[in-house]
Amino acid sequence: MSGGARQxxxxxxxxASDKRAELLLGALGVIVLVLIAGMVxxxxxxxxxxxxxxxxxxxxxxxxxxxxxxxxxxAAPLPGHGILYFTSWPLIWGTIITTVAAVALxxxxxxxxxxxxxxxxxxxxxxxxxxxxxxxxxxxxxIYGLIGILAIAPWVNEHLLSNSRKKSVIYVVQLNGNNLTxxxxxxxxxxxxxxxxxxxxxxxSVPASWREGSAALGVNRWRTIRRVSLRAxxxxxxxxxxxxxxxxxxEAVMLAMVTGGSAFQANPLDGFTFFFEPVRPLAAxxxxxxxxLTIGPLSHTIYAMGALLxxxxxxxxxxxxxxxxxxxxQGVRA
Amino acid sequence: MAGAAxxxxxPTAIARPPRERISSWPLADRMFYGLAWLSGIGLCxxxxxxxxxxxxxxxxxxxxxxxxxxxxxxxIHQTQAGGILDPVEGTLLVTAVGTVIAAPLGIGVAVxxxxxxxxxxxxxxxxxxxxxxxxxxxxVLALFGLLFFSQGVLTFVSQPAxxxxxxxxxxxxxxxxxxxxxxxxxxxxxxGLEQVPPRLREASFALxxxxxxxxxxxLLPAxxxxxxxxxxxxxxxxxxxxxxxxxxxxxxxQLTEPVGHAPVWSVLRGTGSxxxxxxxxNSPSGEGNAHEKAYAAxxxxxxxxxxxxxxxxRLTRDSLDGPRGAGSRIRSMVGRFTxxxxxxxxAGRF
Numbered sequence: 276m277s278g279g280a281r282q283x284x285x286x287x288x289x290x291a292s293d294k295r296a297e298l299l300l301g302a303l304g305v306i307v308l309v310l311i312a313g314m315v316x317x318x319x320x321x322x323x324x325x326x327x328x329x330x331x332x333x334x335x336x337x338x339x340x341x342x343x344x345x346x347x348x349x350a351a352p353l354p355g356h357g358i359l360y361f362t363s364w365p366l367i368w369g370t371i372i373t374t375v376a377a378v379a380l381x382x383x384x385x386x387x388x389x390x391x392x393x394x395x396x397x398x399x400x401x402x403x404x405x406x407x408x409x410x411x412x413x414x415x416x417x418i419y420g421l422i423g424i425l426a427i428a429p430w431v432n433e434h435l436l437s438n439s440r441k442k443s444v445i446y447v448v449q450l451n452g453n454n455l456t457x458x459x460x461x462x463x464x465x466x467x468x469x470x471x472x473x474x475x476x477x478x479x480s481v482p483a484s485w486r487e488g489s490a491a492l493g494v495n496r497w498r499t500i501r502r503v504s505l506r507a508x509x510x511x512x513x514x515x516x517x518x519x520x521x522x523x524x525x526e527a528v529m530l531a532m533v534t535g536g537s538a539f540q541a542n543p544l545d546g547f548t549f550f551f552e553p554v555r556p557l558a559a560x561x562x563x564x565x566x567x568l569t570i571g572p573l574s575h576t577i578y579a580m581g582a583l584l585x586x587x588x589x590x591x592x593x594x595x596x597x598x599x600x601x602x603x604x605q606g607v608r609a
Numbered sequence: 610m611a612g613a614a615x616x617x618x619x620p621t622a623i624a625r626p627p628r629e630r631i632s633s634w635p636l637a638d639r640m641f642y643g644l645a646w647l648s649g650i651g652l653c654x655x656x657x658x659x660x661x662x663x664x665x666x667x668x669x670x671x672x673x674x675x676x677x678x679x680x681x682x683x684x685i686h687q688t689q690a691g692g693i694l695d696p697v698e699g700t701l702l703v704t705a706v707g708t709v710i711a712a713p714l715g716i717g718v719a720v721x722x723x724x725x726x727x728x729x730x731x732x733x734x735x736x737x738x739x740x741x742x743x744x745x746x747x748x749v750l751a752l753f754g755l756l757f758f759s760q761g762v763l764t765f766v767s768q769p770a771x772x773x774x775x776x777x778x779x780x781x782x783x784x785x786x787x788x789x790x791x792x793x794x795x796x797x798x799x800x801g802l803e804q805v806p807p808r809l810r811e812a813s814f815a816l817x818x819x820x821x822x823x824x825x826x827x828l829l830p831a832x833x834x835x836x837x838x839x840x841x842x843x844x845x846x847x848x849x850x851x852x853x854x855x856x857x858x859x860x861x862x863q864l865t866e867p868v869g870h871a872p873v874w875s876v877l878r879g880t881g882s883x884x885x886x887x888x889x890x891n892s893p894s895g896e897g898n899a900h901e902k903a904y905a906a907x908x909x910x911x912x913x914x915x916x917x918x919x920x921x922x923r924l925t926r927d928s929l930d931g932p933r934g935a936g937s938r939i940r941s942m943v944g945r946f947t948x949x950x951x952x953x954x955x956a957g958r959f
Binding site: 292293295296297299300301303304305306307308310311312313314317318321384385387388390391392394395396400403404406407408409410411413414415416417418420421422424425426464467471495497498501518521524525526527528531532558561562565568577578581584585588589591592595596 | 633634638641642644645646647648649651652653655656657659660662663714717718720721722725727731732734735737738739740741742743744745746747748749750752753755756757788791819820821822824845848849850851852855856885888889892893894900903904907910911914915917918921922
């Protein structure tokens, strides 16, 4: 709104109906705000027994996650521990590796894909890619999960996993097509469209004169993109990464379907086998335990996982805010 | 992955000045150039593969009768497990409830924020609150929703349970779903309002109209395409969500008996399933494990998503600011983080 218009408004703020509308709409905003604050408070309160019982050990390792949860479900505490005993590191670790790997992969591919989209793609290809990206973003995660579990996992199991590899760890964990690699790759495809959309949009907004200046100095097209365009759009790339990370962090259904049947703590020291070990991210675990929400101790534990995700999401949103300040400093409205 | 199969196609249709040739670039640059093509084509191949795969599977397993048969409870044989009538109804119900709650809320808050925005501290808080809401995983929203609707006071929304309320019903599910649609509707309304040329407002104010009247009769009609696009995107988000359905609607394949006697409200108080929860239930991970049904239901779901996508494409093409580049048309999809075109303050390419 321009300054002149603002003054005009101030001049005639007397109308009672206008005041009423302002109050009503403002009340809607307050309701939303109260809901969000209420969400944080209630989830944390519900989660508190689990945190206070385990202390910092909640974030550590201990007995197997699956057996701890089973103990709560069957109300039969593990020997030497309380009923609320829970150690979540394998789940946190699962969340970290799937998210980081998927975001890193998607970041690389998305930069190349958006450069292709904005700089090299012939007009026809570009017109096709636009709806394609939107389609990829719109496919529900349960469909990704279904394709993963019925098409990709069997393929991975058959072609990438040798029997000798399976035998080598048979006493520790059972390997099959539902594993870290399958989950991460599908997750990458799921978050790619968000990142491509944001990066491509930013690349398009780089003023032509900047690139023309570079071209006039005899810099070739690729170098121009790398040195001028990409440098100019990094805050947008960062913003896209934050958004994609939030999506990856909260993905429950697809990962619950394709990352394997146990909350195993995949170990990078296992060498190449690591990529085929099952993992279980936090969100997937919550989804899989949803039947147990009526059981007291189990529900406290599940809400504790939820609280951790909620805090992570809030932190991410803070990072996003910082990036946006960066954008604002460059004179970009975001 | 399917993407690996694609090889970079040599560029042919690019108009460029005669002096610069790709072949004259240093090797590293040429490699990156190839990678760019590879990623772009790879994206297309993956999307094409998904659609074709679902199309083949869907046509193979979808019989028209499925669409108007109710799921048969407790049947082990896939061929006798009934159809997907109830899940389709469930999806429509949840989407309707979610949209009806989210749209007025999102539009209202956006109008307040852009047109009034006082006190500024509150406006900023609401703004960052909704932005945070957009990043909260839907499974966490579902946990909160279950806690919220299990309170005894809210029994009228679901049905009585041992302690307090059951917390599971179409109403509860739709209400929580509105939280995932809200940020999208809010973001696109807000962006639309911010892009309205100042002259529209000024003209209205000059005629002595208040802000409320201006918003209602000038601004909102002007940004109708943006609002509609945001709403449709929100509906797409609702249709595709599984986590909230599983927690707040229960996993039952059939619509349960209506609760109470009020005509529509009683169905809304009941539990049921949607296409997403039906697909999960029938996938190898779920209890039903009938992948033919899962494929058939996915096909129907994908058709719905494709339909919504087509609507968004149409809406954004007709919108106020006219057709733009490939990236900017999908901008509304990702909400507020996206920088606006003009980076340096000078006019850009567009």
